[in-house]
Structure formats: structure tokens, C-alpha cells
Amino acid sequence: MEATLHPPTEKENGLRGQCANFFSWCRANPLQALLLAAVAGTLVFFFGFIRIFVNGSETAAQWAWLSWNAESEQDYCMIVPPISLWLFWNAREKLRAAPKRGDSRGLVFLGIGVLLFAASARVLEARLAMLAVPFILFGATFFLWGRHVARIIFFPCAFLFFMLPLGALEPMTARLQGSVTWMVGFIGNVVGLNIQSVGTTIMAADRSFNFQVAEGCSGIRSITALTMLTAVYVHLTEMAMWKKVTTFAASLLFAIIGNAGRIFTIIVVARLFNANLAGGKYHHISGFISFPFALAAMLAFSKLLDLNWKKLTAQQSKGVVQREGTKYDY
Secondary structure (H helix, E strand, O other): OOOOOOOOOHHHHOHHHHHHHHHHHHHHOHHHHHHHHHHHHHHHHHHHOOOOEOOOOEOHHHHHHHHOOOOOOOHHHHHHHHHHHHHHHHOHHHHHHOOOOOOOOHHHHHHHHHHHHHHHHHHOOHHHHHHHHHHHHHHHHHHHHOHHHHHHHHHHHHHHHHHOOOHHHHHHHHHHHHHHHHHHHHHHHHOOOOEEEEOOEEEEOOOOOEEEOOHHHOOHHHHHHHHHHHHHHHHHHOOOHHHHHHHHHOHHHHHHHHHHHHHHHHHHHHHHOOHHHHHOHHHHHOHHHHHHHHHHHHHHHHHHHHOOHHHHHHHHHHHHHHHHHOOOOO
16 A cells, blocks of 8 residues: 655644654654663763863863853854754754664764763863764764764754854964954055054054954954854755855855954944044944844855856857947948
């Protein structure tokens, strides 16, 4: 007898329907469900209850939560787990339709995750424990449901790498400060603001204002936040892998453009009004301004990749031939 597939109803697509489907799967596959529960329980126990970090006073989860703070400019990490959960939820229909068959190759990734956590306990480095989470989740899924499901959840799992605090890399952004300063100085003089840029300092030619581009203005927080945004964008919109990789690789350029745009507006405010306003209240409320500039650069870059350059070249060549073939009699 041939089975007929019906599209899922709105009720089946909802949270209650998804939970019902999951429990049905557990009843039909008790051994796999038991293994999944064991993996989940192990994760919760070792990451949430074993206090081995900071002289035995913090678990890996506590260490992560305390590290995700505004003082170290790592507060963006807090939104990574919710976004990852949303990505899992967004892929629920693909997960439902994917063929499911266990694959022992998943044990490789699961083993890497276990080794990373063991290493974190040995050297007392909580970052290694956090690094283990994506490997454990991906490896367990790969082992239980196979490569088709693993391919679907690869990006949501990989996105969890962004929750790793990278404040220690802040000194490495010094060159970015110089790039942003040079870009703002160049654009400012093109539009007639009459400014000078030296190193990481931007000053008016008449010395009416003098600003220092700090690490936070082109630091790891803005770079990572915009890289996260670019990663989600290419995952949801781009189909070709080369476009995904190219756009993601350009995320550093988008961050530079975004930060340069923000600092440029500060210079404009200083020139049109006064330096105290630009470097004070406006500076504190202008943090969000870098994102429109970076988003515009990302969308423009993506549109450029989507252009059919061969077709455009052919059309231009055809237009040139037609113009050359046109004759006028006087």
C-alpha cells in the first residue's frame, strides 16, 4: 500500500505539535531516546553543576555568564544561544522531512567535544569547555540521526562558537583602528571637513577638536557582532556555497565600513556643532549607527555577487556594436 504524505497543518507546526512529534519519536525509538537523554543530562551536569573553574568556585555555565558582560565588551555573546535555538526551530520542517539513520561517524565529533571538555578541566580553561558544546551537540545528532540531519543542523551548531568570549584578542585590533582612522580622514577631506588623521588620532585642521579612535570603536565586539549578523544573513538568503563563503569572508570589511561611518558622523557633529557634544552625549548614543552602514555595505556586496556579469558584459558589448553600426546621412 502506498503511503500518502500530507503537508503539516498549522497545529503540527506549532510548539505543541513539535513536542508531540518528538515524544512519538521517543516511543518509537526508545534506545536512541535514552542515548539522547544521556547526552543532554551529561551536558547539563558537567556544564551546570561541576565547579572546577576559578579556584573551584564556578561551573562552565557560571563562568560564561559572568564573562558575557559589557565591561569586557562581550555582552553580545548573550544573544548567541537564543539565536541558535531560533535557527534550530526555523529548520524544523527540513528536519522533519530529512531521512534519519544513525551514523557512527558522529562519534568522531562527539569524541572531540569530550576531549575538549577533559582538556578544559585539566588546564582549568573554561573557554575549552565552551568550545566543546558545538562538537558534542553536532556529534550526538550526527550519531543518532545521520548525515542528512547533521547537514541541516551544522550551521546552528557552528553558530554557537560565537558565544566564546574573545576579549583577549582586543589588542590585535590595533591595525583596524588605523584603517578606520585613515578611511574617516580620507572621506572627511573629500567632502570638505578639513581634518587630519595621524595614527589613531583625528583632528581638525584648525585644532578645534581632537579625537582618539579607541579600541572599542573598532574592536572585537563590533567585528564579532557584524560577523554574526553576516553569518545569519548568508545562511538564510544565499544558496550557492561560494557566495556564502565570499560574503562571510568580507564581514571584516563590513565592520570597518560600519565603524568608519559611525566615527564620520561624530566628526560631522563636531564640525557643525561642537566637540563636547560630539565626544560626549552623541558618542554614547551613536553606537547603533555603525550597523546601518555595515548592513548597507553587506547588502550592496551581496547584490554585486548576484549580478550576472556575463550577461551584463554581453549586453554592453551588443550596445557598443549597435552604436558603431548606426550611420547618419546629412
